[in-house]
Amino acid sequence: MTTLQATLSELHDRLAADRPLAQDLTLAELEVLLAELGQPRYRARQVFHWLHGRLATCWEQMSDLPAALRRELAERLGAVAGEVVADQRAADGTRKLLLRLRDGQQIETVGIPARDGRLTVCVSTQAGCALGCGFCATGEMGLARNLSAGEIVSQVYQFATPHARPEERGVSNVVYMGMGEPLHNYAATLKSVRLLADPLGMGMSERRITISTSGLAPRMRQLAHEGLHVRLAVSLHAPNDAIRSSIMPINRRYPLAEVLAAAREYAAETDRRVSFEYVMLGGVNDAPEHAAELARVLRTALPPALLHVNLIPYNPTAAGFASSSAASIRQFADVLRANGVRVTVRASRGRDIAAACGQLKTETNRANRSTIAALG
Numbered sequence: 001m002t003t004l005q006a007t008l009s010e011l012h013d014r015l016a017a018d019r020p021l022a023q024d025l026t027l028a029e030l031e032v033l034l035a036e037l038g039q040p041r042y043r044a045r046q047v048f049h050w051l052h053g054r055l056a057t058c059w060e061q062m063s064d065l066p067a068a069l070r071r072e073l074a075e076r077l078g079a080v081a082g083e084v085v086a087d088q089r090a091a092d093g094t095r096k097l098l099l100r101l102r103d104g105q106q107i108e109t110v111g112i113p114a115r116d117g118r119l120t121v122c123v124s125t126q127a128g129c130a131l132g133c134g135f136c137a138t139g140e141m142g143l144a145r146n147l148s149a150g151e152i153v154s155q156v157y158q159f160a161t162p163h164a165r166p167e168e169r170g171v172s173n174v175v176y177m178g179m180g181e182p183l184h185n186y187a188a189t190l191k192s193v194r195l196l197a198d199p200l201g202m203g204m205s206e207r208r209i210t211i212s213t214s215g216l217a218p219r220m221r222q223l224a225h226e227g228l229h230v231r232l233a234v235s236l237h238a239p240n241d242a243i244r245s246s247i248m249p250i251n252r253r254y255p256l257a258e259v260l261a262a263a264r265e266y267a268a269e270t271d272r273r274v275s276f277e278y279v280m281l282g283g284v285n286d287a288p289e290h291a292a293e294l295a296r297v298l299r300t301a302l303p304p305a306l307l308h309v310n311l312i313p314y315n316p317t318a319a320g321f322a323s324s325s326a327a328s329i330r331q332f333a334d335v336l337r338a339n340g341v342r343v344t345v346r347a348s349r350g351r352d353i354a355a356a357c358g359q360l361k362t363e364t365n366r367a368n369r370s371t372i373a374a375l376g
């Protein structure tokens with residue numbers, strides 16, 4: 001790209017970033033906007049369906065809207081959430097996108113196919129993250145900003161088939177497990193769930209949406225009373241406060257007992273099983289006695305039918321933690337099962353494409369820095 005092209009593209013981005021994103025608006029909000037423009041109410045349904053059902057990314061695609069209205073909408077709203085700056089596919093079919101948002105921030109989104117044809121999309125909710133978990137590449141970046149609801153749902157749309165019936169759009173599940181802490185961006189996260197579930201849009205079942213949290217206990221409690229049917233996944237990663245605080249600073253604010261009490265409230269209020277994510281860090285949290293302790297604290301907090309543990313093999317990042325051996329993971333799972341806790345060992349996906357959250361952005365930036373250094 002020439003210097004002039006780069007300047008023009010930067011200018012274009014700056015102008016686009018000034019306008020609200022069309023995908024941020026609910027149907028009710030679009031109705032207000034279109035009424036202000038003197039349009040009949042059905043126009044709002046048309047526009048919403050173009051954006052969230054037919055996955056349009058520019059106004060020209062909305063062929064059944066009058067050209068004058070399209071121009072007016074284009075002056076008020078942006079329609080493109082981000083552009084793909086890196087697209088990597090792993091041997092196991094996992095696909096990771098690095099997206100550049102309108103203000104230049106970069107985020108990651110991952111599509112994880114299952115053998116039965118289902119596709120799970122893992123979305124980011126923040127550019128960076130403020131929580132600084134020691135084992136996480138995103139944590140090293142700090143928080144740049146929250147994403148808007150439209151920026152969150154547009155990540156899912158990158159993997160969906162436009163112009164298809166809801167059951168044929170190709171995305172079966174959405175997990176909020178990418179960059180950022182979803183409950184730290186609470187309003188946009190909830191709004192994005194409602195946008196994804198809207199029957200005029202993707203029409204996704206809330207039951208196929210999982211929100212993960214590192215344990216923001218007050219927000220977990222609030223979520224329990226929102227009337228949503230989403231799954232809650234709590235990133236526990238340790239059986240006690242000493243280990244948890246050493247790898248997750250948020251534990252000093254909301255210790256294990258408080259997080260588990262909030263998880264119990266969520267399970268009781270929604271009658272939904274809570275899953276506990278546990279990343280297996282070699283020599284840190286993966287000993288058999290840690291498994292026994294974990295089973296004890298979980299069973300004290302929740303009935304066994306309402307809890308499930310997912311053991312996650314660690315995708316090593318630059319942070320200096322190591323993965324547990326396969327034998328340690330097997331043994332850890334056996335101890336949990338022997339103590340009455342249901343457990344799944346997650347397959348490690350996309351190892352060859354830096355699929356751990358924040359890795360692609362870190363590595364791309366690192367590569368860009370080395371290229372710049374080499375040029376300089």
Ligand code: SF4
Binds near residue numbers: 130138140180
């Ligand atoms: S693991 Fe999640 S909460 Fe912790 S720093 Fe990374 S993105 Fe943030």
